[in-house]
Amino acid sequence: MPTRKATMSGTMASFLNAVRPNGNNNNRLTVPTSIQKQHSTSSTTFLPPTSLHGKVAVVTGSSRSIGAAVAKCLGELGANVVVNYVSDERSAEEVVQAIRSHGKGGAISVKADTSSIEGGQHLLHEAVRTFGKIDILVLNAGVMGSKTLMELDEGFYESHFNINVKAPLFMAKAAAPLLPSPGGRIIFFSSSLTSSSSVTPNALCYLATKGAIEQISRVLAKDLGSRGITVNTVSPGPVDTPAFREGKSQSVIESIAKQSPSRKLAEPDDISPIVGFLASSAAQWINGQNIQVNGGSVV
Numbered sequence: 001m002p003t004r005k006a007t008m009s010g011t012m013a014s015f016l017n018a019v020r021p022n023g024n025n026n027n028r029l030t031v032p033t034s035i036q037k038q039h040s041t042s043s044t045t046f047l048p049p050t051s052l053h054g055k056v057a058v059v060t061g062s063s064r065s066i067g068a069a070v071a072k073c074l075g076e077l078g079a080n081v082v083v084n085y086v087s088d089e090r091s092a093e094e095v096v097q098a099i100r101s102h103g104k105g106g107a108i109s110v111k112a113d114t115s116s117i118e119g120g121q122h123l124l125h126e127a128v129r130t131f132g133k134i135d136i137l138v139l140n141a142g143v144m145g146s147k148t149l150m151e152l153d154e155g156f157y158e159s160h161f162n163i164n165v166k167a168p169l170f171m172a173k174a175a176a177p178l179l180p181s182p183g184g185r186i187i188f189f190s191s192s193l194t195s196s197s198s199v200t201p202n203a204l205c206y207l208a209t210k211g212a213i214e215q216i217s218r219v220l221a222k223d224l225g226s227r228g229i230t231v232n233t234v235s236p237g238p239v240d241t242p243a244f245r246e247g248k249s250q251s252v253i254e255s256i257a258k259q260s261p262s263r264k265l266a267e268p269d270d271i272s273p274i275v276g277f278l279a280s281s282a283a284q285w286i287n288g289q290n291i292q293v294n295g296g297s298v299v
């Protein structure tokens with residue numbers, strides 16, 4: 001896409017070329033010094049600011065869909081990636097193999113239910129045990145159920161808040177002391193629907209969780225920003241994943257797709273490059289932002 005490249009900064013253009021598809025102690029974890037040394041990188045090697053070489057990234061919910069695309073993108077940029085799943089081990093292993101064979105970094109898969117604080121802690125422990133550190137935390141796992149006010153019950157409410165808000169918040173808390181300071185990265189996932197007037201009544205609980213995560217992200221950016229750790233949110237529009245399709249008729253899906261200027265749904269690979277960019281040192285001055293990635297569906 002030469003015309004697009006010509007209008008971008010050199011950093012952004014080289015980044016896009018690199019990642020385009022086919023292109024009760026307060027939850028503290030400790031890192032053994034011997035492992036830290038083992039994984040340290042040479043300071044004499046020249047690396048572009050978008051490289052993630054030598055970094056370790058944890059991506060929750062990355063066995064498929066958007067999370068899998070993010071995990072592969074970070075691997076392509078050079079990171080060692082911890083691929084997380086809760087039920088689909090085979091898909092998680094496929095992502096691991098893709099990173100090992102095509103990416104520049106290593107990868108492992110870890111089964112952990114990130115709807116609980118304990119599950120999130122387990123995931124972080126496994127990342128540190130294997131790679132010795134964590135540089136980048138991407139909190140992608142989430143549920144997108146549909147119920148109106150009168151259909152809402154406590155179980156539905158709690159299932160959404162547990163995985164979409166509580167567990168990511170406590171994972172951020174547990175990871176914060178481990179992240180490099182400066183240089184650590186936390187990236188949350190919200191939705192463009194929080195900014196859309198076309199929202200439907202059944203999005204009540206889902207959007208309540210995403211509104212909460214956007215505010216958590218803003219405040220943490222001030223808190224952890226004082227240590228040089230950036231905290232940002234990525235807000236996709238409609239992306240063609242099983243979670244998006246669930247409970248929708250084909251005609252509803254088509255009408256949603258038509259709201260985009262390009263009249264189509266996004267694919268997970270349309271979302272992942274911005275996560276790679278935010279994770280890199282090129283984005284060190286981007287903090288506390290909510291990046292809309294929706295092809296113009298919501299402007």
Ligand SMILES: NC(=O)c1ccc[n+]([C@@H]2O[C@H](COP(=O)([O-])OP(=O)(O)OC[C@H]3O[C@@H](n4cnc5c(N)ncnc54)[C@H](OP(=O)(O)O)[C@@H]3O)[C@@H](O)[C@H]2O)c1
Pocket residue numbers: 060061062063064065066067084085086087088089091112113114115139140141142143144163189190191192235236237238239240241242243244
């Ligand atoms: N798709 C969209 O249109 C859209 C739009 C805006 C925002 N988003 C946000 O983007 C994120 C990803 O959405 P998606 O559509 O890619 O979701 P998805 O298709 O449902 O994929 C879910 C992924 O999360 C994992 N997962 C589910 N529950 C988990 C748990 N309790 N613990 C650990 N992993 C778990 C799944 O693992 P298994 O394979 O093991 O089940 C899978 O890898 C969500 O935060 C969502 O709100 C999506």
